[in-house]
Amino acid sequence: MHAMNTTKHRLTLADYLLAALLVLITIVCIAPIWHTIAISLSDKSAVEGGKVLFLPVDFTWNAYLKILDDGKFFRAFAISIERVALGAGIQFIITVLMAYPLALNSREFAGRNVYMWIIVFTMLFGGGLIPWYLVIKSLGMINSIWALVIPGAVPVFNIILVMNFLRNLPKELKEAAYIDGAGPWYLLLRIYIPLAVPALATVTLFSIVSHWNDFFQGLILMSKPENYPLQTYIQQLVVQIDLNETDSVKLEELAKLSNKSLNAAKIFVTIIPVLIVYPFLQRYFIHGITLGSVKE
Known part of the structure; x- marks a missing residue:
């Protein structure tokens, strides 16, 4: 009986693919906001030079x-x-x-x-x-x-x-x-x-x-x-x-x-x-x- 329950809840390839798809969608949704925050906290020269991606460069609150x-x-x-x-x-x-x-x-x-x-x-x-x-x-x-x-x-x-x-x-x-x-x-x-x-x-x-x-x-x-x-x-x-x-x-x-x-x-x-x-x-x-x- 225990073996049957274990088999019933075993994750399939479709479950992993679905989880990966959801993680990808989450990243795509969060990435623009994260990038925006990084730019807002970066120094002018770093922003104008296109050096900022997802982490602030030369952190500033200006x-x-x-x-x-x-x-x-x-x-x-x-x-x-x-x-x-x-x-x-x-x-x-x-x-x-x-x-x-x-x-x-x-x-x-x-x-x-x-x-x-x-x-x-x-x-x-x-x-x-x-x-x-x-x-x-x-x-x-x-x-x-x-x-x-x-x-x-x-x-x-x-x-x-x-x-x-x-x-x-x-x-x-x-x-x-x-x-x-x-x-x-x-x-x-x-x-x-x-x-x-x-x-x-x-x-x-x-x-x-x-x-x-x-x-x-x-x-x-x-x-x-x-x-x-x-x-x-x-x-x-x-x-x-x-x-x-x-x-x-x-x-x-x-x-x-x-x-x-x-x-x-x-x-x-x-x-x-x-x-x-x-x-x-x-x-x-x-x-x-x-x-x-x-x-x-």
């Missing part, structure tokens, strides 16, 4: 010190945190409140098909950049945090994912709840939302990453640098290096700093929050996006 040497960085970081909290929160509420009625059939929600066509239409067609900007300006949101939050408050793709997830839940749950006297709000808050945690965690991750990584809206909608979110601030950091700087100490710092090192440092700094958040939501990701993408 690139990170340049990012952190004034309060603008921390202000931009706080604005991005506020943007993510408000943006992801508003998108979560709107996604749930729109996906729930759209998950009902036409008999339960009259006009459902009309609303679905309107939603799909907004995915396929847009008014363009200039009308988009003029609408936001006419609403008086320029240079405010709401300009970064309200224009993307209705995430159509996320709504469709959650809607399809809810439609795939057993109909017997809803029928049993109605028989017991539950209303629509009770059904949503006590049954549907707890069961839809994988889908909601997935779309929340999409919202967080989208708001955190976006720099273009801050560049267009913020005319004052002190209102820039972090991504916009870092994007402008290299562009706005003051070449007329008269302070000899700062000139010496700029002479030691490579644009490649600075770009690598800003890339690494901006991915740290996502790396922190992702492990907590990753276990829901595959399950949520798979079930949410299946149409009944």
Whole structure:
């Protein structure tokens, strides 16, 4: 019996090949990030000479010190945190409140098909950049945090994912709840939302990453640098290096700093929050996006 169990668990050539493939994929995914970190910690001459691969050459913190040497960085970081909290929160509420009625059939929600066509239409067609900007300006949101939050408050793709997830839940749950006297709000808050945690965690991750990584809206909608979110601030950091700087100490710092090192440092700094958040939501990701993408 023991010999049979040993044979049953013996690794085959296919297992070794699969493990080797997974290790290779892991290395391919990690290598660019590792290379970026090495460049950000290397001296200008080594970076410009192409000597940096996966280990820092002439280790230095100059690139990170340049990012952190004034309060603008921390202000931009706080604005991005506020943007993510408000943006992801508003998108979560709107996604749930729109996906729930759209998950009902036409008999339960009259006009459902009309609303679905309107939603799909907004995915396929847009008014363009200039009308988009003029609408936001006419609403008086320029240079405010709401300009970064309200224009993307209705995430159509996320709504469709959650809607399809809810439609795939057993109909017997809803029928049993109605028989017991539950209303629509009770059904949503006590049954549907707890069961839809994988889908909601997935779309929340999409919202967080989208708001955190976006720099273009801050560049267009913020005319004052002190209102820039972090991504916009870092994007402008290299562009706005003051070449007329008269302070000899700062000139010496700029002479030691490579644009490649600075770009690598800003890339690494901006991915740290996502790396922190992702492990907590990753276990829901595959399950949520798979079930949410299946149409009944």
